[in-house]
Amino acid sequence: MILILTSSDDQSTLEVIQWLNFYGLAWVKIDSSTPLTLIELILDDKEEEFIVETPSGDRIDTRKITAYWYRRGHLKLNLKYALEDYLNDDTQRQFEQHMQAEINVLIDSLHFCLAKKKRLNTFQTADLNKHFVLSKAKDAGLKIPATLVTSYKSVFGHFELENGSLISKAIQHGIRFRLHEKKGWTEYLTYTESVDASIVPDLFFPTLFQSKLDKAFELRIFYLNDDFYTMAIFSQKDEKTAVDFRNYNFEKPNRTIPYALPEEIKVKLSALMKSLKLESGSIDMVVTKNNVFVFLEVNPVGQYGMVSNPCNYHLDQKIAHYLNPSP
Amino acid sequence: MEQKYFKLFANCIPVKGASRSIICDLQRRDYQLIPNSLFDLLMSFPLFTITELIDAYGENERETLIEYVSFLEEHEFGGWLNDHSAFQPLDLTWFKPSEITNSIIDWNKDSDFEFEPIFNELNDLNCQYLQLRFFDHFKKVRLEELLTSLDRSSILSIEIFFHDSLEFTTNDFQRLLRRFPRITRLIVHSAKENRYFNDPEHFLDLIALNYTTQKITDEAHCGEVHSGYFSCNIDHFTEAKQFNTCLNKKISIDKKGQICNCPSMTQKFGKIGDATLNATLINEEFTTKWSTNKDQIETCKDCEFRYICSDCRAYTEGNLPLSKPAKCNYDPYKGEWN
Numbered sequence: 001m002i003l004i005l006t007s008s009d010d011q012s013t014l015e016v017i018q019w020l021n022f023y024g025l026a027w028v029k030i031d032s033s034t035p036l037t038l039i040e041l042i043l044d045d046k047e048e049e050f051i052v053e054t055p056s057g058d059r060i061d062t063r064k065i066t067a068y069w070y071r072r073g074h075l076k077l078n079l080k081y082a083l084e085d086y087l088n089d090d091t092q093r094q095f096e097q098h099m100q101a102e103i104n105v106l107i108d109s110l111h112f113c114l115a116k117k118k119r120l121n122t123f124q125t126a127d128l129n130k131h132f133v134l135s136k137a138k139d140a141g142l143k144i145p146a147t148l149v150t151s152y153k154s155v156f157g158h159f160e161l162e163n164g165s166l167i168s169k170a171i172q173h174g175i176r177f178r179l180h181e182k183k184g185w186t187e188y189l190t191y192t193e194s195v196d197a198s199i200v201p202d203l204f205f206p207t208l209f210q211s212k213l214d215k216a217f218e219l220r221i222f223y224l225n226d227d228f229y230t231m232a233i234f235s236q237k238d239e240k241t242a243v244d245f246r247n248y249n250f251e252k253p254n255r256t257i258p259y260a261l262p263e264e265i266k267v268k269l270s271a272l273m274k275s276l277k278l279e280s281g282s283i284d285m286v287v288t289k290n291n292v293f294v295f296l297e298v299n300p301v302g303q304y305g306m307v308s309n310p311c312n313y314h315l316d317q318k319i320a321h322y323l324n325p326s327p
Numbered sequence: 328m329e330q331k332y333f334k335l336f337a338n339c340i341p342v343k344g345a346s347r348s349i350i351c352d353l354q355r356r357d358y359q360l361i362p363n364s365l366f367d368l369l370m371s372f373p374l375f376t377i378t379e380l381i382d383a384y385g386e387n388e389r390e391t392l393i394e395y396v397s398f399l400e401e402h403e404f405g406g407w408l409n410d411h412s413a414f415q416p417l418d419l420t421w422f423k424p425s426e427i428t429n430s431i432i433d434w435n436k437d438s439d440f441e442f443e444p445i446f447n448e449l450n451d452l453n454c455q456y457l458q459l460r461f462f463d464h465f466k467k468v469r470l471e472e473l474l475t476s477l478d479r480s481s482i483l484s485i486e487i488f489f490h491d492s493l494e495f496t497t498n499d500f501q502r503l504l505r506r507f508p509r510i511t512r513l514i515v516h517s518a519k520e521n522r523y524f525n526d527p528e529h530f531l532d533l534i535a536l537n538y539t540t541q542k543i544t545d546e547a548h549c550g551e552v553h554s555g556y557f558s559c560n561i562d563h564f565t566e567a568k569q570f571n572t573c574l575n576k577k578i579s580i581d582k583k584g585q586i587c588n589c590p591s592m593t594q595k596f597g598k599i600g601d602a603t604l605n606a607t608l609i610n611e612e613f614t615t616k617w618s619t620n621k622d623q624i625e626t627c628k629d630c631e632f633r634y635i636c637s638d639c640r641a642y643t644e645g646n647l648p649l650s651k652p653a654k655c656n657y658d659p660y661k662g663e664w665n
């Protein structure tokens with residue numbers, strides 16, 4: 001039995017499941033919105049397993065799990081039975097918080113237990129600290145963009161002198177939000193395509209700056225257990241997308257074509273993925289006009305369909321193969 | 328500065344025809360006609376600089392060559408780079424995790440089969456596209472029941488040919504489209520006038536509701552080939568290279584309830600109820616038609632549109648298994664639509 005943990009609306013999960021069905025492989029899916037009831041979590045000399053029950057009464061016994069795919073999301077435990085008996089109007093909030101914290105640790109334990117299976121990623125590695133990842137990439141011998149986090153204009157100025165034009169990015173997660181202004185809705189992003197030094201205030205919220213790369217093209221790489229599926233993205237032609245591919249240009253989409261990574265880069269990326277304990281993930285890189293490969297980031301739960309479909313890589317099928325207990 | 332070479336992008340694929348060629352832009356889902364001389368140039372020079380081209384073709388051809396290159400640049404069919412070695416050709420394999428990907432079910436007032444058991448079988452085979460063709464009046468409640476039973480099935484897209492009826496106003500049809508987003512097209516035939524409605528709430532903004540005065544009272548309307556039916560995308564192109572783009576992984580039920588590749592084909596494989604879809608798939612006579620691709624079909628094999636075109640094996644010229652679709656008016660030898 002293959003266990004998949006995912007969010008309820010994830011298209012990639014559905015596509016992989018079609019392949020599992022086609023191959024006649026048994027699977028069970030838990031999505032993050034389904035509250036599970038814990039029947040047992042056992043840890044002794046012989047085994048480390050758990051059993052949970054879904055709201056529809058199906059039991060999932062990890063002894064029967066032959067492979068585990070952490071796609072995205074998290075496990076959710078039914079708190080009703082755990083808390084309801086103890087809580088009443090007088091119950092102190094403090095107590096409730098304590099119980100919630102205990103439950104969260106228990107959920108962690110379940111995630112640890114699953115991580116011991118033959119697996120494709122884990123909950124623990126779903127949201128890696130980006131600074132940590134860059135540091136590991138450097139250790140693996142990959143080139144990374146010079147990166148600075150500061151609140152001071154003076155420090156920013158020095159860095160800019162040394163590195164030329166800069167871009168800014170979120171420290172961990174970017175968001176886009178819209179504000180209503182006189183002229184209507186305006187969209188704001190938590191990254192800038194090139195920082196205008198003249199409008200930087202003396203003191204500001206800690207911001208991450210990176211040297212702006214002189215890119216020939218970008219690479220989006222899907223890594224799966226030492227195999228690489230790479231797509232080159234030509235975005236420079238179009239001013240609108242000169243810095244970030246995600247700033248989509250729908251009228252004339254960027255060219256996205258299959259690409260083969262140099263052996264040397266593959267070796268370094270494999271080392272990086274192993275040090276991050278990732279069996280799969282979407283890696284972003286830039287190839288500069290001087291043919292230097294620069295590592296940007298890795299997203300363990302990224303939408304790999306955006307690489308698979310344009311390049312006809314059949315990644316859903318390849319993931320199903322990986323999960324097959326007897327390939 | 329290092330020398331830069333031009334190369335076509337892997338998803339822009341030239342296809343040669345008898346009198347002219349096309350470049351299929353599989354990413355942008357579009358194609359452009361090109362002269363065969365440009366096709367030949369692209370084959371002889373997978374990488375080139377303008378100087379190289381002029382050296383090879385002679386100074387006299389300079390203007391034409393520059394015109395060719397600016398055409399390729401304008402459509403962004405390729406790019407200039409000093410190193411192209413890492414750019415890979417596109418993987419042209421086609422496979423799907425489904426025993427059956429598409430199906431047609433026909434119905435008229437004499438039909439005596441039940442839809443639901445067929446739907447269940449199609450779901451087990453992971454079928455995604457369904458065409459329902461009603462040649463006579465069909466009851467509103469019954470239609471809604473059928474569509475509801477498909478709500479949780481593998482069918483992602485339903486195309487319906489429906490006989491116009493007093494039971495349905497335009498509003499009713501539009502409500503139906505909204506209630507069942509899997510319906511991608513609803514063609515109401517035998518209508519008083521031709522009309523279409525773009526439903527702004529329908530997610531693809533296609534012409535979802537289409538009234539036609541044409542009377543579709545049997546399967547004979549099918550099989551037309553037309554440039555409007557071309558599909559220029561990776562899925563279709565790769566399937567067309569290996570398989571028949573109409574019959575591959577298709578199973579149908581004709582109005583008499585007989586299992587067949589398509590209702591217009593004379594060969595039948597037993598009546599639904601007596602035979603199952605699953606058992607039919609084991610029959611090689613049934614599946615062999617799936618692999619008749621355009622490279623094997625007379626005339627089509629010389630046509631530049633062969634990998635973006637649809638096909639028809641039921642109505643063919645002279646009724647021969649490997650002749651071109653009878654309802655195609657294109658002559659690739661002249662490069663003209665008749």
Ligand code: SF4
Nearest residue numbers: 549550573589639640
């Ligand atoms: S073979 Fe021809 S008649 Fe049959 S479904 Fe295909 S296009 Fe229609």
Ligand code: SF4
Nearest residue numbers: 627630633636655657
């Ligand atoms: S000749 Fe064949 S490939 Fe060309 S348009 Fe007609 S049917 Fe299509």
